[in-house]
Amino acid sequence: MSPMCYILAVLTVVFAVACVLFRRSGKSFEGMICKFMASFGFISVAVVGYCASPHDEWYFFLVLFALMFGFFGDVLLGIKEIAPLFRPRLIPLGTVYFLVSHIFFLAAFIRRGGFEIIPLVIGIAGGILIYFLMPVFKMKVDGKMRILMTVYCALLVYKVAASGYIMLCNPSATNIAAFVGSLLFLVSDTCLSFLYFAPVKRKNVLVTIELSTYYPAQILLAMSVAIV
Secondary structure: OOHHHHHHHHHHHHHHHHHHHHHHOOOHHHHHHHHHHHHHHHHHHHHHHHHHOOOOHHHHHHHHHHHHHHHHHHHHHHHHHHOHHHHHHHHHHHHHHHHHHHHHHHHHHHHHHOOOHHHHHHHHHHHHHHHHHHHHOOOOOOHHHHHHHHHHHHHHHHHHHHHHHHHHHOOOHHHHHHHHHHHHHHHHHHHHHHHHHOOOOOHHHHHHHHHHHHHHHHHHHHHHHHOO
């Protein structure tokens, strides 16, 4: 992998850590800027990594589109931190962008390892489970948002299962990076769902866990393009 990828990954981590520290100290604007820079870093790692060692063109383009939609999702969810008035609109819109991002990631994994029924069944089961658990955790979601979250969670679980299946079949470095990144994304979004919709007392702890898993997740997924 190109040394430039490592440099970009380190810079991305720096911005990610700065985002966590700013958010914990209540500096929403500074945290938002650092989050944008870190999101741009994910895309840069993938592009530079692929250009340094071109291989599996379709996988690269699918992951690139996934990272780009994730970037726009970050922008929308970042804006809500400094403009809480638009929060009810920005959260569903940002969720849709990330949903599309996961679709592209999933397409990349299926492109690499082929379609398998077991990961799909696991994803559907995960979505059904989440649908019935929302009231248990006292999540304040209306009908449309509950359906959106169910589809989103089912897709996210499907993505983890698909990447895990590929890793088990072929435990290469790139497949391991994709699986660990997908798994960390699931942890991050689980924390985020509680922050957005459930009554939680220690929000700073959840914010730290959410951001501390989200950034490594995206970096690993981006690096899965660069690792041969």
